[in-house]
Amino acid sequence: xxxxxxxxxxxxxxxxxxxxxxxxxxxxxxxxxxxxxxxxxxxxxxxxxxxxxxxxxxxxxxxxxxxxxxxxxxxxxxxxxxxxxxxxxxxxxxxxxxxxxxxxxxxxxxxxxxxxxxxxxxxxxxxxxxxxxxxxxxxxxxxxxxxxxxxxxxxxxxxxxxxxxxxxxxxxxxxxxxxxxxxxxxxxxxxxxxxxxxxxxxxxxxxxxxxxxxxxxxxxxxxxxxxxxxxxxxxxxxxxxxxxxxxxxxxxxxxxxxxxxxxxxxxxxxxxxxxxxxxxxxxxxxxxxxxxxxxxxxxxxxxxxxxxxxxxxxxxxxxxxxxxxxxxxxxxxxxxxxxxxxxxxxxxxxxxxxxxxxxxxxxxxxxxxxxxxxxxxxxxxxxxxxx
Amino acid sequence: xxxxxxxxxxxxxxxxxxxxxxxxxxxxxxxxxxxxxxxxxxxxxxxxxxxxxxxxxxxxxxxxxxxxxxxxxxxxxxxxxxxxxxxxxxxxxxxxxxxxxxxxxxxxxxxxxxxxxxxxxxxxxxxxxxxxxxxxxxxxxxxxxxxxxxxxxxxxxxxxxxxxxxxxxxxxxxxxxxxxxxxxxxxxxxxxxxxxxxx
Amino acid sequence: xxxxxxxxxxxxxxxxxxxxxxxxxxxxxxxxxxxxxxxxxxxxxxxxxxxxxxxxxxxxxxxxxxxxxxxxxxxxxxxxxxxxxxxxxxxxxxxxxxxxxxxxxxxxxxxxxxxxxxxxxxxxxxxxxxxxxxxxxxxxxxxxxxxxxxxxxxxxxxxxxxxxxxxxxxxxxxxxxxxxxxxxxxxxxxxxxxxxxxxxxxxxxxxxxxxxxxxxxxxxxxxxxxxxxxxxxxxxxxxxxxxxxxxxxxxxxxx
Numbered sequence: 001x002x003x004x005x006x007x008x009x010x011x012x013x014x015x016x017x018x019x020x021x022x023x024x025x026x027x028x029x030x031x032x033x034x035x036x037x038x039x040x041x042x043x044x045x046x047x048x049x050x051x052x053x054x055x056x057x058x059x060x061x062x063x064x065x066x067x068x069x070x071x072x073x074x075x076x077x078x079x080x081x082x083x084x085x086x087x088x089x090x091x092x093x094x095x096x097x098x099x100x101x102x103x104x105x106x107x108x109x110x111x112x113x114x115x116x117x118x119x120x121x122x123x124x125x126x127x128x129x130x131x132x133x134x135x136x137x138x139x140x141x142x143x144x145x146x147x148x149x150x151x152x153x154x155x156x157x158x159x160x161x162x163x164x165x166x167x168x169x170x171x172x173x174x175x176x177x178x179x180x181x182x183x184x185x186x187x188x189x190x191x192x193x194x195x196x197x198x199x200x201x202x203x204x205x206x207x208x209x210x211x212x213x214x215x216x217x218x219x220x221x222x223x224x225x226x227x228x229x230x231x232x233x234x235x236x237x238x239x240x241x242x243x244x245x246x247x248x249x250x251x252x253x254x255x256x257x258x259x260x261x262x263x264x265x266x267x268x269x270x271x272x273x274x275x276x277x278x279x280x281x282x283x284x285x286x287x288x289x290x291x292x293x294x295x296x297x298x299x300x301x302x303x304x305x306x307x308x309x310x311x312x313x314x315x316x317x318x319x320x321x322x323x324x325x326x327x328x329x330x331x332x333x334x335x336x337x338x339x340x341x342x343x344x345x346x347x348x349x350x351x352x353x354x355x356x357x358x359x360x361x362x363x364x365x366x367x368x369x370x371x372x373x374x375x376x377x378x379x380x381x382x383x384x385x386x387x
Numbered sequence: 388x389x390x391x392x393x394x395x396x397x398x399x400x401x402x403x404x405x406x407x408x409x410x411x412x413x414x415x416x417x418x419x420x421x422x423x424x425x426x427x428x429x430x431x432x433x434x435x436x437x438x439x440x441x442x443x444x445x446x447x448x449x450x451x452x453x454x455x456x457x458x459x460x461x462x463x464x465x466x467x468x469x470x471x472x473x474x475x476x477x478x479x480x481x482x483x484x485x486x487x488x489x490x491x492x493x494x495x496x497x498x499x500x501x502x503x504x505x506x507x508x509x510x511x512x513x514x515x516x517x518x519x520x521x522x523x524x525x526x527x528x529x530x531x532x533x534x535x536x537x538x539x540x541x542x543x544x545x546x547x548x549x550x551x552x553x554x555x556x557x558x559x560x561x562x563x564x565x566x567x568x569x570x571x572x573x574x575x576x577x578x579x580x581x582x583x584x585x586x
Numbered sequence: 587x588x589x590x591x592x593x594x595x596x597x598x599x600x601x602x603x604x605x606x607x608x609x610x611x612x613x614x615x616x617x618x619x620x621x622x623x624x625x626x627x628x629x630x631x632x633x634x635x636x637x638x639x640x641x642x643x644x645x646x647x648x649x650x651x652x653x654x655x656x657x658x659x660x661x662x663x664x665x666x667x668x669x670x671x672x673x674x675x676x677x678x679x680x681x682x683x684x685x686x687x688x689x690x691x692x693x694x695x696x697x698x699x700x701x702x703x704x705x706x707x708x709x710x711x712x713x714x715x716x717x718x719x720x721x722x723x724x725x726x727x728x729x730x731x732x733x734x735x736x737x738x739x740x741x742x743x744x745x746x747x748x749x750x751x752x753x754x755x756x757x758x759x760x761x762x763x764x765x766x767x768x769x770x771x772x773x774x775x776x777x778x779x780x781x782x783x784x785x786x787x788x789x790x791x792x793x794x795x796x797x798x799x800x801x802x803x804x805x806x807x808x809x810x811x812x813x814x815x816x817x818x819x820x821x822x823x824x825x826x827x828x829x830x831x832x833x834x835x836x837x838x839x840x841x
Contacts, residue, residue, distance in 0.1 A: 045650035058512055058536060092511045219483060277511045280502045282485050315488045350490040372517040376494050376529060379520035415715035438714040454725065455702035455714065542694040567695050568728025568789070
């Protein structure tokens with residue numbers, strides 16, 4: 001279905017120069033491309049090797065349902081012609097990131113899936129990455145990157161020489177600012193053409209900025225969101241980005257689908273795992289902010305319990321009191337996960353409330369008789385002996 | 388999106404901080420003699436000989452090996468104090484590690500190890516498989532098992548730890564090795580060392 | 587394994603140093619091991635081959651054409667050399683399904699093992715005390731390797747790894763300038779490799795030959811032949827050949 005061809009306007013999108021309420025039609029998409037130059041073949045080969053590693057890697061989430069959903073969203077977003085032949089890999093990494101290699105492999109980190117709010121935002125991320133691929137940005141950057149490192153070397157600063165084996169890290173597709181902007185704008189055109197709400201793109205960056213600020217505050221660092229990117233920054237700072245994306249989306253921005261429910265349904269089985277990975281990062285500020293965003297004013301039992309885990313993890317005396325409260329609130333609002341009683345018990349015990357702590361742990365043991373820490377918890381409440 | 392900026396920076400920082408000249412001085416640990424470890428009051432008596440590596444993970448820790456730390460790694464943590472980290476932070480600014488708290492329960496020890504590794508190695512692939520009470524140096528302690536993979540390697544590893552909170556400080560001994568052959572071949576020697584621990 | 591960076595640092599130090607290292611080329615043998623010609627079957631595991639360029643700044647750039655050429659040339663050279671190793675050599679057939687993952691894990695374990703042999707036995711400043719005694723060379727991949735799908739019927743497994751980063755003109759000029767200006771050592775190019783033999787009955791590493799400064803341009807058939815002959819130097823049981831290469835004493839000079 002060439003639905004994406006319909007309803008696109010004729011005027012081009014201007015780069016950050018005020019409201020442009022019509023986005024250009026999408027360019028026609030060429031047939032399958034094979035690399036021709038030496039540099040490009042080298043990059044494809046590296047991408048192919050990395051893909052081979054990914055296929056066997058335990059870091060990849062292979063669930064058919066999740067992958068199928070992402071494929072569906074990509075195809076609606078960029079159209080069947082474009083999405084055919086793209087291989088999507090969901091990689092377990094608790095940060096917001098996604099990218100696409102020149103050989104057609106697309107990678108989405110689980111931290112991105114945790115932070116996205118609805119299908120329109122997901123479409124905007126996938127479309128953006130596809131935009132880099134369509135415009136073959138990876139190769140151009142590779143060439144320019146080599147020249148820059150040459151310059152740095154000649155001015156006496158030897159760049160760090162990495163001996164890391166081939167991995168995702170080694171595919172250093174750090175796009176420059178102009179390319180990021182191009183991909184953003186192409187992504188917007190996909191969104192609009194596919195009928196998604198195109199304000200989705202700018203909202204993501206606004207939330208990411210706020211989360212980074214929260215992380216910095218939590219670590220007692222200065223918050224640093226400036227308007228202009230530094231000389232070596234490869235991405236337009238998120239503030240600039242949020243702004244021009246909002247402007248380019250223009251009046252069309254508010255119309256269109258968000259498909260929030262479909263998205264949340266697809267993510268439901270995975271949320272608990274993604275949240276657990278996030279809590280273990282020791283990023284109190286960022287995690288607290290993120291939980292607040294996910295709650296959106298309505299704290300679910302799952303989110304309350306996760307908040308308890310976050311506070312208990314930091315573990316200062318006042319945190320343990322707060323944690324106990326959050327776990328209790330989770331239980332009171334209907335949480336059935338035994339982890340809530342476990343967290344409550346451990347928080348109370350550490351806060352010198354022995355009797356209440358033991359009582360909560362006892363309930364945990366009743367609810368989770370097969371837990372892999374059963375014997376250890378039993379010892380804490382004096383039921384197992386010390387060996 | 389943000390690309391690999393983050394990943395590359397971490398790699399560069401890690402390498403820059405550790406690329407000091409390699410010091411000679413891996414020492415032989417003879418069999419059958421009690422030896423104080425990790426610059427602390429913790430002593431063990433190994434029944435076979437080991438090599439002690441000159442590089443230490445942190446101030447109150449030390450590592451032993453048979454063949455090199457990538458194949459077998461026995462690490463001691465001797466009395467890590469509250470508000471300290473389990474091992475040296477590579478970047479306090481960007482990747483701060485969790486800290487020991489005086490109120491920690493023994494069941495918090497595996498979580499501390501897990502989260503420290505997840506952050507330092509930049510990997511979500513760390514699982515605590517199980518834990519159970521087991522005395523350590525004569526005090527109530529914990530034994531736990533875990534598995535993990537380093538992100539740039541395809542070699543799954545297994546680990547086992549024994550430890551306790553004693554006088555508000557953390558004492559811990561861990562053994563890690565690839566799950567292919569090396570964990571099984573070295574774990575008995577680790578268990579003997581851990582059983583011999585005294586304060 | 588938070589100290590993973592330590593191993594990398596050593597690797598980085600080894601490749602960055604311009605001063606010649608005492609352990610640039612080294613061979614280890616399990617004491618008492620011999621392999622008589624015509625007595626065994628050896629399975630050659632898929633060689634690990636990396637070829638690219640090194641920019642002035644030192645970063646590695648992959649080059650698919652070179653890697654493909656190298657794979658073909660080295661493949662031919664290995665096939666040819668196999669016939670002269672004194673024993674029958676067969677190519678490892680990569681298993682499918684679960685067996686492939688196990689083969690992958692063994693490949694990773696062998697790489698870790700070979701790196702440690704170089705770090706803790708070959709590199710004189712860093713040897714482990716238990717590895718220093720006499721002619722001790724006790725390294726193993728574990729006896730379970732006999733169960734790896736695809737090695738049945740063979741007595742030994744041969745692993746080969748080569749890595750080449752060809753220094754660009756810019757890099758070589760930088761090397762000269764840095765040396766002239768401040769005596770700073772800048773390495774140009776990386777050409778290293780190793781070959782190891784595993785006894786499939788015990789999993790023991792009976793032979794490892796490592797060289798951090800290999801010769802032979804693997805992008806050409808003649809260069810690949812030279813490279814393979816260096817990799818397989820001292821291979822156990824190899825019949826003595828009429829020497830075409832210079833004698834051992836001059837090995838560490840630039841090639």
